[in-house]
Amino acid sequence: MSDLYSGADLFGEFARLQRQMDTLFGGFPSSLRSSRVGAFPQINIGTTDDSMEIVAFVPGLTPSELDVSIEKGLLTISGERKRIVPTGSGEIRTYAQERFSGSFRRAIELPQHADPDKVQARYANGCLTISVGKRESSKPKAITVQ
């Protein structure tokens, strides 16, 4: 079996297959809490003591094509990724078209202790990194025992 998928592993291939199925059947979620595998962009979220870090994997866009906004505690990342139109000469054959294209929108509910006034966003190498500061009152602090 490993010969069939030389190099790439099985989990990765399954994920790719599921992505392909998702694009074929359109946006019908299989349940209310649908799987995030087919969602674009994919998002990782982590926290530090001072901030909340959100990374959206949006390759192939420019910062001006990305729209990041916060409204009522909801952080929204939206934009549009254009389909690549091959411009070669002669007959053009398409062998694979797996990359996402079209408009996208993802929203993340910020926790109460996030400070919408302390947000920084930067885009590098296809990753959008958003850092949301925490309110002073929610930062961890040691309490001295009297």
Added chain:
Amino acid sequence: MNEKTQLTGREQNAISRNGSERPAPRTTLAPAVDVFEDSHGITLWADMPGVTRETLEVKVHDGNLYIEAEASVPTPAGLRLQHAEIREPHFARAFSLSPDFDASKIDASLKDGVLQLTIPRRDEARPRRIEVRTD
């Protein structure tokens, strides 16, 4: 098309690693690709967010084209991951290449996390028109 993600923590061990009896091959992610062919050759685009030129490797071996890369996103120290849709920052994918294509002339460029490869067709494999002489 609203995607709403609750900011609750999620256990990181949701993906079970397979047993320890043999060193498990590194879990990798197959990047999404677009592949087109025209009369000049093949153009391939691959989504590889977080990959830089230094961590990307494109190689041809035994008629197979391998793309391997490691993604890295600068994060502040002490980060605790709460929700991860991309868990393994290793991209890998292999393609078999027809001998019609000239593997020594592959051109690769990486921009904004998208790898673009152009693989030209060998001159003798290019479609061409043959002039018919009339005597």
